[in-house]
Amino acid sequence: MSLKLTNSLTKKLETFRSLNPGEVSIYCCGVTVYDLCHLGHARSYIVWDVLRRFLISQGYKVTFIQNFTDIDDKILAKATKENSTMTQVSEKNIKEFHQDMDTLGILRPSRMPRATRCLDGIREMIQKLEEKGAAYSVDGDVYFAVMKHSEYGKLSGRDLSEQQLNADGRIDKEEGARKQHPFDFALWKAAKEGETSFSSPWGHGRPGWHIECSAMVLQELGETIDIHLGGSDLIFPHHENEIAQSEIANDKKLANYWLHNGMVNVGGQKMSKSLGNFTTIRSLLQEGISPMTLRLFILQAHYRKPLDFTKESIKAASTGWQRLNSALCLGLISHQKLKWPKPVTQQKTISDLNSYVSSERLSKASQQFKDALEDDLNTSIAISVLFDLARPLRSLANQIERGVSDLGAEKNNKELHLRWMLLVSLANILGLQPELPQGKESNQGHIYSESEIIEAIIERKAAKLSRDFAKADNIREELKDKGIELIDKKDGVTDWIRK
Ligand SMILES: [Zn+2]
Structure with a gap:
């Protein structure tokens, strides 16, 4: 396999080599569980789901870790507003998260650690940083000293001579006075009066956001992992700080490959809550956009580029999906009429596509699909291969619909059946599952991928x-x-x- 990925750390397209042959360890930054997930989350988790599915299809054993940040100001604020607790707010939103991700056909991570369940690891890492002189405490707060990390800025390109401004574009004077350098960040925050807090050698408080991920990577996957994933908005300061903490604490490189997905824009403007152009996954689905339409829409763009969300673009994706879906559903709805064998009943590995590829044409399509994904996950070309494969199947589906199907020679029928099997298998690598038209149930019920x-x-x-x-x-x-x-x-x- 020669998978090439753009590594944000080196800014280069690199050939992927895993640390252990046949195995890949992946860490993906998860959500802060205070609200429903939005389209930006859908984009990020769908593209990383494709990376994972592709690696699995190529025979890798993938361990995919994604965290839940369940200690955060926003969760506390929501708990106060709803007169509930931080745990109740987190539990509710974790449930909602799973519902959305399952609907979008995103494989569940191998494990999903939570900040509240990793507190020992977090405290140990902060202590280690203190011992190494890379952390200092001020009145119960503990800060990371960025000057102690000689490579600080290697991911984001930030220079320590820059001033760090707060969200309003001003320098936070109060916190600034406590810090040795404006880029220093909190590893542990002392609890304010009446706040939910946890015990620590520095007094009651709670961990900073960045240290959670460093501690969870170590707990779940070890000192060095293959791939670290996240949205490009996390490069600075979150990922830069993760690198600084982990690499000082462990004396090892944190991740060999850093991959970042582009943001979602709405009509050319960045999608954000403050601009009011914010769309949740739930509301899109309630508007009648099917989960697979959303998937196709997201995967038609390259994962690193910005994705523009407009009514027209989602409508175009919906038309495209209907065409592809009619081909994908063909063998599920009409296999008796076509005298095709019952849909895939047994298969040893999903990479075993060779049995489907009988003709040169199909073998070429399969290779083009693989080449596209190996080229920095070029999903848009991979999708165009699916559309090419689908074309004759779609016209057959149309003929059956109109009751005029003419299969011609048996050889032709067999070729179409193999084509359909290949189409379903390749589409599955992109997580595109057939959506059966309402009222038409496959004799298999739910199609479990x-x-x-x-x-x-x-x-x-x-x-x-x-x-x-x-x-x-x-x-x-x-x-x-x-x-x-x-x-x-x-x-x-x-x-x-x-x-
Ligand atoms: Zn993270």
């Missing part, structure tokens, strides 16, 4: 290895409820079939 099943099998294996048999059983039962049966073979391999 192959990568979702493989993820579950990996998770079940991990549970067994850590002797958590109850969890392993639960995973088996959950899959069984969805019509998927696991078969544990003697050689340790787990196979699966759809019932």
Whole structure:
């Protein structure tokens, strides 16, 4: 595999090499759980879901960690407003988060650590930074001393001689006076009167945002990881500070590849709450935009570029999706009429596409799709390959709709069936799942994606290895409820079939 990714750290397109052969460790900055997710979140998590699905399809075992920031001023403010607690606000929004992400077909992360469950790791890391002289405390607050990190600014290009301004464009005099350098940032914040707080060697308080991610990377994946992900708005100060903390505390490089996605604009303007042009995923879906339309819309742009959200662009995506979807649904709705075998019932790995690729034309399409994603995740070209594959299938779907289908020779029918299988498999790498028209149920019910099943099998294996048999059983039962049966073979391999 020769996957090339633009590394924000080196500003270069680099060939991806994982630390351990066949395995990839990924950390993705998650949400602060005080509200519903917006279109910007959808964009970020959909493009990283494609990176993950593509790596899985190429045979990698991917460990994907994404955090929840569940200690934050905004959560506290919401709890006060709603007369509830920080935990209640977080729990509610974590549930909403999963609902939105599941709807968009985003694979659940391997693990989702939370700041409140990583406090020991956070305190230990701050202590380590203190011991190394890179942290200092002032009246219960603890700051990171950026001057102690000789490479500070290597990700963002910021220079320590710049002044740091607050959100209003002014220098915060009160905090500025406490800090040794304007770029110094809080690792631990002393609790104000009546605030939710946690104990620490520096008194009651709570962790700063940046240290949460550094501690969670270490807890979940170790000192150096393969890929660190996030939106480009996180490069400074969040990711720059993560690097400074982790690399001083651990004396190791934090991540070999840093990938950042572009922002979402609305009519050329940055989407933000303060400008009032803010759109939640939930409201888009309620307006009748289908989850896969949203996915297609997002993936038509390159992940690093800004994405302009307008009524016209989403409408165009919707038309495009209807065309692609009619081809994707063909073998699910009409397989009896077409005398095609029942849709995919058994498959060992999702990378095993070769069995579908019988003709030169299909093999070329499959290669073009792979080449596109290997070229810094060029999803727009990958999508154009799907449209090319879909064309004859769409006209067949139209003919069936009009009751005039003429399949011609049996060879032609077989070729169309293979084409459909390839289309479904490749679309699945982009997470584009068939959306069945209302009232037309596939005889399989819910189409559970192959990568979702493989993820579950990996998770079940991990549970067994850590002797958590109850969890392993639960995973088996959950899959069984969805019509998927696991078969544990003697050689340790787990196979699966759809019932
Ligand atoms: Zn983070």
